[in-house]
Amino acid sequence: MESAVTRLNKFLSEAGYCSRRAADKLIEEGRVTVNGKHPEMGTKVSSTDEVSVDGKVVSIKKKSRVYIAFNKPVGVVCTTDTRVEKNNIIDFINYPSRIFPIGRLDKDSEGLILLTDDGDIVNKILRSSNNHEKEYIVRVDKPISQTFVKRMSEGVPILDTMTKPCRVQKLSRDSFKIVLTQGLNRQIRRMCSYLDYEVESLKRVRIMNINLMSDVGEYRNLTKEELNTLNKALKSSKKTW
Structure with a gap:
């Protein structure tokens, strides 16, 4: 009987090495080999194939999954490529296993x-x-007007598209809360800039049902209740591939 096959990017994802999107990038960069050869995009592998990244064999092992919530400081870069960025999130956290x-x-x-x-x-x-929610607290460089709140919540044109309607609430003279369901590159900063405001500080305080509850630079494991609620919310979600 032939071994079951799966796409290479899915294999790397299920092995806990990286996300599928990151796996595709690794394949494009020529950092992945299958049985010693560089594969094409979309290649499928089975349990009998030897998959390596940067010369190190990757295998799927049954283990407890890791889910942590980290309070990222300003200056830390969210990349797993530790060769490129010195202040990367992986080196900063220094977690004992690959995440x-x-x-x-x-x-x-x-x-x-x-x-x-x-x-x-x-x-x-x-x-x-x-449409998974992400909530942010933002401080800008000048007083917030009702026009600003209205236009931000209705959507503004950035990156050749119109941002989705979102919830915006003024908190003080120069700060507001915003809840997004999309994640365009530097979205809030670009939205504010379009309306002639400059972001002075930006903090994400919630992702779906997960709230920020640790000090800056610290992380915590998600609770069993948080994971159960998260998995229920994700049950009907589609994958990116």
């Missing part, structure tokens, strides 16, 4: 980011059409 961030939080921002070795959950959370 990777779910999505990104730009270098100049702080707050909640989830990390895991479960590639499947990464794909479900990242897909913007699943």
